[in-house]
Amino acid sequence: MPQESSHRVVVIVEENSNPFELGCATEVFGLHRPEIGGHLYDYRLCSPQPHTPMRDGFFMLTGVAGLHVADTADTLIIPSRTDLDTPRDPAVLDALRRAHTRGTRLVSFCTGAFTLAEAGVLDGRRATTHWQWADTFRARFPAVHLEQDVLYVDDGDILTSAGSAAALDLGLHVVRRDHGAEIANSVSRRLVFAAHRDGGQRQFVERPVPDLPDESLAPLIAWAQQRLDTTLTVAELAARAAVSPATLHRRFQTQLGTTPLAWLTAERITLARRLIELGENRLDVVARRTGLGTTANLRALMRRETGLTPSAYRRRFGPQPTPAPAE
Structure with missing residues (x-):
């Protein structure tokens, strides 16, 4: 303490x-x-x-x-x-x-x-x-x-x-x-705030990896968040940051208190939640756009991370149907 x-x-x-x-x-x-x-x-x-x-x-x-x-x-x-x-x-x-x-x-x-x-x-x-x-x-x-x-x-x-x-x-x-x-x-x-949120409205601009890589994970995180629909690996993240996988693992543990793979999974689930909240009902589309691959994987990880299935999450947090006007 x-x-x-x-x-x-x-x-x-x-x-x-x-x-x-x-x-x-x-x-x-x-x-x-x-x-x-x-x-x-x-x-x-x-x-x-x-x-x-x-x-x-x-x-x-x-x-x-x-x-x-x-x-x-x-x-x-x-x-x-x-x-x-x-x-x-x-x-x-x-x-x-x-x-x-x-x-x-x-x-x-x-x-x-x-x-x-x-x-x-x-x-x-x-x-x-x-x-x-x-x-x-x-x-x-x-x-x-x-x-x-x-x-x-x-x-x-x-x-x-x-x-x-x-x-x-x-x-x-x-x-x-x-x-x-x-x-x-x-x-x-x-x-009640994530160590790193998923971003929100930002200008996404490609820029090269600097000769002396930034010790902060923020540039790497911003880059990865734009590519959650791809099959990113820890090795690819390390290559983007111009460090070894072991060094990347240490930086994630030091700066975020988690591993690169756990962070990547959490980001994919956060994106899935946003898509469902915005009204995307097709679970295969949610799974594809978040890089989770299959609906079975989406269901398992959402239940693990949120305690709710995608359907239950949609009922609780998705768009509510507009009541029909009274006649």
Whole structure:
């Protein structure tokens, strides 16, 4: 069990910050977790102004510390904002530059990458942001190497995530990095959230394997998720990641707490569930599109993973028939 952490995580809350991502940061980094020995981090909020209107003016955030607390952070987080054409607060940009200079780990959620880029700390670095704003980001910050085909990018001391819900994916990745897979899996179970979700809306862009393979599994996961209807093997995954099967196995165990084959099966079942939820009634089609092969294999694995047969799952979670209008 971890001891109470002295690693300080600070979130800068600006006008029009997204409350969902603030909640994600608080849930992952800020809560007391008695099941794993207490707080994982010393968590603080700060703002450049004493009264901060949140996104669309839904509510006002008050009672948090001033921006000076950002200077005490070991990890500094920037949530997203919707007003991308509004210049960022110069005091916030200065705080980010100071943090970067002293070696603080910087994290952005969604369009928070725009704030990091405006501060100049992303020049020459890898980053991602919400797929909807990828073209805008590239046009505005051509010196940043934008990757829009992944949920998040871990570039060492700077980490960026894609759309809002990917804040949870990146947050759990940070916990894995800091505390190991067992603790991260405990947090994900408390969240009732998978260690890696199946993606959602993203721009899928092919890109070559880098000469120095990324230690993060995110690029490989994004690549494999596009090919679940094929007969992927662990050897093929290892070849894509430019590592040996044994090395890939170690990375999956370290970062996800599972094996490559178990992860691949779970992803196929997740896709099968989505297809059934969207109304696909032909089990042979579901089996083929998920790479599970046969309806018998689909039935067996769905029962094992969900406790329900495909038919029972469809009755519970599939589209409900529209009632006939009363005459």
